[in-house]
Amino acid sequence: MKRIERMIALTEILISHPNELLTLGFFADRFDTARSTISEDLVAIKESLTLTDKGNLDTISGAAGGVKYLPGIGREEAKDFLTSLAGNLNAGDRTLPGGFLYMSDILYNPIIARKLGLIFASVFRKRSPEAVITIETKGIPLALMTADALGVPAVVVQHGNKVTEGSSVSINYISGSSKRIQTMSLTRKALGTGKKVLIIDDFIKAGGTAKGLIDLMQEFDAKVVGLGILMEDTLWNNSRLVEDYLALLQLEIDSSKGRTFVKANDPKMM
Structure with missing residues (x-):
């Protein structure tokens, strides 16, 4: 195998x-090549990944060491993608009664969800989350893609109890926008205790659900290291129940015209 062919296969x-x-x-046996040669190839691949902002190749030294590919996305590519996504959401008749925005086709598009997951992972990776938490249902694709990019499990909190999930922890929380009392629950086997967790959700208004998730994590002695939201409703900016979060998009509602406008935020890569 020529070097260029081996490097493509390695990548x-x-x-x-x-x-x-x-x-x-592992690579030396796979390609029947000396470890020193593989090491040189990996250095070149790492430089290429850095130049193209496609993540990083983490090298672990020692007898049990090796290399690990950490997926990522560059800040400029992320900004361009979010700007394009905002334009997509502004096109057509997406405004629903009650000031909602139709986003299901976006959230369940694996190409879009995967790139959003890369953005969240690039922002929060340095905080070393051990699990990604979301609440059913529309936040699941975002949480799953983020968890995949981080290499950690995705955990889904449910509305109410389900007998098939076994022993679970439930809490009541107040929806910040509707002021209604609701219930969320998580099975004890899904998370364990003492984990560092990243919360991901698709939308935030007053932040009642996000605060409920944070309170639920306390029941598992979990440390919330970040809160990532796809879209925030700017109408609630001055009365939100949570403050420390990252929203990738902003939604502005013109109730007089029955229209919505979406714009991109700067993902602020860390």
């Missing part, structure tokens, strides 16, 4: 095994 293996530690011995 494909790394990208298809994100966040997984792969040893030099």
Whole structure:
């Protein structure tokens, strides 16, 4: 195998095994090549990933060491993507009665959801979350793609109890916008205790659901290291129940004209 062919194969293996530690011995055996040669190839691949803002190749030294591909996205690419996404959401008749915006086709598009997950992962990776938490249902694709990019489990909080989930913890919370008392629950086996968690959701108004998720995490002795939201409703900016969060998009509602306008925020990569 020529070097260029081997490097393409190496890159494909790394990208298809994100966040997984792969040893030099694994690659040397796979390509029947000296470890020193593989090491040189990986240095070149790492430089290429850095130049193209496609993530990073983390090197772990020692007998049990190796390399690990950490997926990511550059700030400029993320800004351009969010601007394009906002334009997509502004096109056509997406405004629904009650000031809602139709986004299901966006949220369940794997190409879009995957890139949004990369943005959230790039922002919050340094906080080392051990799980990504969301509440059913529309936040699930975002949380799953974020968890995949981070290499951690995705955990879904449910509305109410389900017998098939076993023993669970439930709390009541007040919806910040409607002021209604609602219930959310999470099975004890889904998360464990003492984890560092990242909360991801699709939309935030007054923040009642987000605050409920944060309160629920306290029942598991979990530390919330970040809160990522796809879209925030600017109408509630001065009366939101949570403050420390990152929203990728802003929604402005013109009730007099029955229209909505979406604009992109700066993802502020860390």
